[in-house]
Amino acid sequence: MSSRGPSRRRAHIAMIGVPMVSHVLPGLEIIRELAARGHRVTYANDPATAGLIAPTGAALVPYDSTLPHRDNIWPDDPIEASALFLDDAMAVLPQLRAVYDDDPADLYLYDIGAYVGRALAEAQGRPVVQLSPTYVAWGGYQEDIGAALARLPGAAALEARFTEWLAGCGATTLDAGRFSGVPPRALATIPRAMQPYADTVDPRVDFVGPCFGDRARQGSWTRPEGAEKVLLVSLGSAYTRQPEFYRNCVAAFGELPGWHVVLQIGKHVDPAELGAELPANIEVRSWVPQLAVLEQADAFVTHAGMGSSSEGLYTGVPMIAVPQGAEQPVNADRLVELGVARRLDTADASGEALRSTLLALVSDPEVAVRCARLKAEVRAEGGTSRAADLIEAEL
Numbered sequence: 001m002s003s004r005g006p007s008r009r010r011a012h013i014a015m016i017g018v019p020m021v022s023h024v025l026p027g028l029e030i031i032r033e034l035a036a037r038g039h040r041v042t043y044a045n046d047p048a049t050a051g052l053i054a055p056t057g058a059a060l061v062p063y064d065s066t067l068p069h070r071d072n073i074w075p076d077d078p079i080e081a082s083a084l085f086l087d088d089a090m091a092v093l094p095q096l097r098a099v100y101d102d103d104p105a106d107l108y109l110y111d112i113g114a115y116v117g118r119a120l121a122e123a124q125g126r127p128v129v130q131l132s133p134t135y136v137a138w139g140g141y142q143e144d145i146g147a148a149l150a151r152l153p154g155a156a157a158l159e160a161r162f163t164e165w166l167a168g169c170g171a172t173t174l175d176a177g178r179f180s181g182v183p184p185r186a187l188a189t190i191p192r193a194m195q196p197y198a199d200t201v202d203p204r205v206d207f208v209g210p211c212f213g214d215r216a217r218q219g220s221w222t223r224p225e226g227a228e229k230v231l232l233v234s235l236g237s238a239y240t241r242q243p244e245f246y247r248n249c250v251a252a253f254g255e256l257p258g259w260h261v262v263l264q265i266g267k268h269v270d271p272a273e274l275g276a277e278l279p280a281n282i283e284v285r286s287w288v289p290q291l292a293v294l295e296q297a298d299a300f301v302t303h304a305g306m307g308s309s310s311e312g313l314y315t316g317v318p319m320i321a322v323p324q325g326a327e328q329p330v331n332a333d334r335l336v337e338l339g340v341a342r343r344l345d346t347a348d349a350s351g352e353a354l355r356s357t358l359l360a361l362v363s364d365p366e367v368a369v370r371c372a373r374l375k376a377e378v379r380a381e382g383g384t385s386r387a388a389d390l391i392e393a394e395l
Helices: 021-036 047-056 078-100 115-124 141-150 155-169 176-181 243-253 290-294 306-315 328-338 351-362 365-379 383-393
Strands: 012-016 040-045 059-062 107-111 128-132 186-188 205-207 229-234 259-264 282-285 299-302 319-321 341-343
Touching (some): 012 115, 021 040, 021 107, 021 128, 021 383, 040 047, 040 078, 059 078, 078 115, 115 128, 115 155, 155 176, 186 383, 229 243, 243 351, 290 306, 299 351, 306 319, 328 341
Parallel strands (some): 012 040, 012 107, 040 059, 128 186, 229 259, 229 299
């Protein structure tokens, strides 16, 4: 249900996204809320995301993305990965212009990876707000990170291509570094606690925290009778091809007295790879309604993706962070710094290490105190309703 009545002025709000589940999910409730407030909302994305977008009430504007969202095989090299997003923007812009040049939005929202959204908005002279599902550039980002990236092989050529594209696509922000790194206005759907150097972030960025809504459509999960404690193990949606890691989890937590373990293995691992006969306390699932499980869990083994990290903080569950790639090592270290997690790299995550880390984590009273405090802070950030209010204020 919408938290307030329709806006005084019904507007056309366009969301320009990228076909990555970890980027689509964090903002869906904002889109749903804007539609519920009476706005006409269109959502430009690859048809692969149609099933996620349709229930929000937004109308899908389909485009063909060049990103590797079908096989989730991304290059490890950061310059190569960045180039994929530029290539996608170059391929998608003509497709969006075919729709939005005749039906421009009153305001554009765009995902942090959808350069094309900002370019389109600037070309049309329309207000634009970035929705970031991860942390944003801080005051010293260029000196801390940008300068190091600029020295990598291929960086200069990528910047030259980016600059050339900006000059020819109608954008008004022609500096590639500023265009990709400093949004004119942004909402970060992450806890402020996860943001590096949060006090130095541009004031045009608001941290609204994770934006959750009614997830009944995803199904429910019930804590088994007699389970004293519940542990969720999940590596998200993109890093699930880890049968050896799952076997280590079975060795670590199988038959652990009092514990029921929900082991999410994704769609690419056959449960048979985990062993012929699993312990009775191990529940193997290809997918689970994660937030529903976390609301009833006592601990969480996670890849430390931003979405999962945020959900762990939101539910006040202590975490074992086993980062797999992208920004996850940074997230894992931040969770440790906040005092709510322990970090184990995959190579070190033996059955013995996982088990001893779990038992130490849940028996530490300081961890429990910090989890409770951060849970309260995250829930006070406003979430979906505040995000929608801030977007309407830009109209």
